[in-house]
Amino acid sequence: MAEIILKNVTKEYENGFQAVKNINLEIKDNEFVILVGPSGCGKSTTLRMIAGLEDISDGDLYLDGKRINDVSPQDRDIAMVFQNYALYPHMTVYQNIAYSLKIKKVPKDEIDKRVKDVAASLGLENLLDRRPGQLSGGQKQRVAMGRAIIRHPKAFLMDEPLSNLDAKLRGQMRVEIADLYRRLNTTFIYVTHDQTEAMTLGTKIVVMKDGEIMQIDNPTNLFNYPNNKFVAGFIGTPTMNFFEGEIEEKGDGLILKTRDGFIPLTAEKAAKVREGGWVGKKVTAGIRPEHVELSDQDSAAFRGEVSVFELLGSNAIIYTQCQDDRIIMNTDQTQYQEHGKEIFLKVKEAKLHLFDPETERTITN
Amino acid sequence: MSAKRKYKRRYDSLPTVLLFVLPALIPLIVFWIYPILRTIYLSFTNWDYISPTYKLVGIKNYLSLFRNPRFYEALWHTLVFTAGTLFPTIILGLVLALLLVKNFRGSGILKFIIFSPWITPTVAISIVWSWIYKTDGGIANTILTSLGMSPLKWIASSDTAMLSVIIVTIWKSLGYAMIFYLSALEKVPGELYEAGALDGAHGWRQFVDITLPSISPTTFFLTIITMVNSLQAYDQIQVLTQGGPSGSTRTLLYMYYQLGFNEFNMGQATAVAVVMILLTVGLSLIQFKVSEKWVYY
Numbered sequence: 001m002a003e004i005i006l007k008n009v010t011k012e013y014e015n016g017f018q019a020v021k022n023i024n025l026e027i028k029d030n031e032f033v034i035l036v037g038p039s040g041c042g043k044s045t046t047l048r049m050i051a052g053l054e055d056i057s058d059g060d061l062y063l064d065g066k067r068i069n070d071v072s073p074q075d076r077d078i079a080m081v082f083q084n085y086a087l088y089p090h091m092t093v094y095q096n097i098a099y100s101l102k103i104k105k106v107p108k109d110e111i112d113k114r115v116k117d118v119a120a121s122l123g124l125e126n127l128l129d130r131r132p133g134q135l136s137g138g139q140k141q142r143v144a145m146g147r148a149i150i151r152h153p154k155a156f157l158m159d160e161p162l163s164n165l166d167a168k169l170r171g172q173m174r175v176e177i178a179d180l181y182r183r184l185n186t187t188f189i190y191v192t193h194d195q196t197e198a199m200t201l202g203t204k205i206v207v208m209k210d211g212e213i214m215q216i217d218n219p220t221n222l223f224n225y226p227n228n229k230f231v232a233g234f235i236g237t238p239t240m241n242f243f244e245g246e247i248e249e250k251g252d253g254l255i256l257k258t259r260d261g262f263i264p265l266t267a268e269k270a271a272k273v274r275e276g277g278w279v280g281k282k283v284t285a286g287i288r289p290e291h292v293e294l295s296d297q298d299s300a301a302f303r304g305e306v307s308v309f310e311l312l313g314s315n316a317i318i319y320t321q322c323q324d325d326r327i328i329m330n331t332d333q334t335q336y337q338e339h340g341k342e343i344f345l346k347v348k349e350a351k352l353h354l355f356d357p358e359t360e361r362t363i364t365n
Numbered sequence: 366m367s368a369k370r371k372y373k374r375r376y377d378s379l380p381t382v383l384l385f386v387l388p389a390l391i392p393l394i395v396f397w398i399y400p401i402l403r404t405i406y407l408s409f410t411n412w413d414y415i416s417p418t419y420k421l422v423g424i425k426n427y428l429s430l431f432r433n434p435r436f437y438e439a440l441w442h443t444l445v446f447t448a449g450t451l452f453p454t455i456i457l458g459l460v461l462a463l464l465l466v467k468n469f470r471g472s473g474i475l476k477f478i479i480f481s482p483w484i485t486p487t488v489a490i491s492i493v494w495s496w497i498y499k500t501d502g503g504i505a506n507t508i509l510t511s512l513g514m515s516p517l518k519w520i521a522s523s524d525t526a527m528l529s530v531i532i533v534t535i536w537k538s539l540g541y542a543m544i545f546y547l548s549a550l551e552k553v554p555g556e557l558y559e560a561g562a563l564d565g566a567h568g569w570r571q572f573v574d575i576t577l578p579s580i581s582p583t584t585f586f587l588t589i590i591t592m593v594n595s596l597q598a599y600d601q602i603q604v605l606t607q608g609g610p611s612g613s614t615r616t617l618l619y620m621y622y623q624l625g626f627n628e629f630n631m632g633q634a635t636a637v638a639v640v641m642i643l644l645t646v647g648l649s650l651i652q653f654k655v656s657e658k659w660v661y662y
């Protein structure tokens with residue numbers, strides 16, 4: 001049981017820098033919340049304030065309805081897994097996992113039972129006598145999780161726990177964390193740079209930028225209905241293509257006029273655009289690489305030269321240099337295009353996103 | 366792992382290793398290995414330090430040394446002096462480092478002041494301390510009397526002379542220990558303390574469970590260095606007490622000096638030196654052995 005609420009929380013460091021600006025976040029029991037955002041956007045700071053490792057400059061933090069701004073870290077009943085694991089190097093795996101219980105003066109045989117249970121659930125049984133220096137990255141990671149699990153905390157905080165692992169192990173540990181989450185049935189708050197981690201693990205994703213929350217939503221909505229250009233560009237790989245265009249009337253519908261052609265707007269999008277008074281105005285448009293297609297000259301929105309063809313296995317990425325923009329297209333491996341060849345591209349109209357060029361807010365998704 | 370192995374394979378051949386080590390080895394041989402061998406050899410002779418000739422006398426020097434109560438007295442003084450300087454230096458050095466590791470106004474100057482005795486010649490320090498220890502009007506007694514305690518005779522009495530020399534030695538090496546501890550403390554990863562905070566480790570617990578083990582390599586290093594320094598202490602004894610009064614500050618090294626250069630019995634003197642070498646090696650070995658239990662790299 002853990003419900004965590006951040007109300008107008010601000011963090012100002014001693015040097016006056018505001019790392020987190022007045023954020024509001026509600027985390028329900030059993031949610032797996034992901035904090036993502038570019039480096040320096042305040043993810044760690046937010047997490048550390050929840051853990052109690054960093055003072056909260058302004059605002060309130062509630063855990064299960066109780067304000068815990070001034071509660072010490074160990075009394076918050078929150079466990080944290082650090083990016084560099086922060087295992088005690090002089091203690092064995094067993095001692096590392098047992099340490100918090102030892103401090104709480106839990107009886108020895110209960111400690112022993114709990115350590116062995118946790119070790120078994122993480123596949124650490126044979127490593128209990130080792131020191132952290134004798135473990136691989138993945139094993140250290142498991143010990144760090146074991147140390148968190150053993151306390152039966154109300155919430156788990158993880159700050160980029162997989163970033164020190166190689167790609168393959170990261171994938172494996174990601175599955176293990178998902179599994180752990182299902183078994184433990186507790187609240188998880190997880191910081192990452194990695195989109196795949198965010199999209200696959202999270203039930204709720206918080207996108208941050210410069211200390212502010214840009215959007216909170218589930219993975220699907222975040223991907224399909226970004227609130228603004230930043231979120232649209234941040235979520236999804238390869239990143240969304242952005243280009244300028246002008247809204248014009250054509251027949252009884254609207255089109256987005258691009259430099260090399262036009263994109264008709266669906267009725268739904270057209271309605272939103274009219275509503276916002278964007279007819280005749282310049283907008284920023286966005287389209288994901290997987291929604292770009294090869295086209296003939298007449299229906300093309302873009303024309304350009306193939307600059308790179310990148311084969312990634314079953315799919316391939318084609319980078320096309322157009323007059324003003326570089327359009328990325330995610331297609332399948334059969335679509336080989338020669339470098340330098342002139343090609344024409346169109347987009348799936350229903351998938352077009354339009355943004356206010358000034359405020360970068362979404363006009364229509 | 367594999368990089369290490371590759372590295373080994375490439376540089377492992379003896380001539381290659383020698384080529385790189387030789388420049389460092391030459392002074393070592395000239396100033397260290399040869400004198401040691403020569404010392405061992407001399408300890409089996411009856412050289413009087415002046416005559417050009419001498420005879421091999423077997424283990425006679427050692428036998429008479431082991432029958433000499435002065436030797437055991439000096440051995441005991443050496444151990445007392447070593448233990449008496451070692452533990453306070455390490456403990457006080459750590460305490461000072463803990464106090465000064467957080468930077469505050471003037472902490473830099475304070476660190477420098479505490480460190481400065483280490484870079485001052487021991488002879489100079491000792492001369493100043495001999496004034497401090499003056500029975501009449503010395504600062505030490507002035508302080509004692511102003512605190513309402515009775516004055517001491519310090520280096521003038523065999524009861525307090527050893528204590529006096531120990532105090533000077535601690536005072537001198539304190540800054541050195543502190544500097545090493547300062548850098549060790551700064552290198553303890555902050556994340557360890559944070560993990561500890563979440564686990565509930567505070568104050569003394571945090572110190573014992575996190576800080577001490579993290580700085581244990583430094584403690585070990587300082588233990589060895591301070592021990593060797595104490596075993597080799599000479600300057601301060603020479604200036605302050607010349608081994609007296611009535612032999613109360615005569616350590617093995619000082620005994621060696623007196624035997625060799627006052628009594629011109631170089632055979633006996635070098636026998637003492639050999640015992641000292643064995644003692645140093647023995648104590649170091651014990652330390653290395655014990656360190657496996659408490660030093661975490």
Ligand SMILES: Nc1ncnc2c1ncn2[C@@H]1O[C@H](COP(=O)(O)OP(=O)(O)OP(=O)(O)O)[C@@H](O)[C@H]1O
Nearest residue numbers: 013014015017019038039040041042043044045046
């Ligand atoms: N102790 C501090 N004093 C001053 N500024 C700090 C301090 N710690 C962090 N900052 C600043 O606060 C901002 C947010 O830092 P934070 O560590 O929360 O970023 P992050 O989102 O976790 O980034 P990353 O993804 O690189 O870990 C950064 O600009 C950082 O420089």
Ligand SMILES: [Mg+2]
Nearest residue numbers: 043044045159
């Ligand atoms: Mg961070």
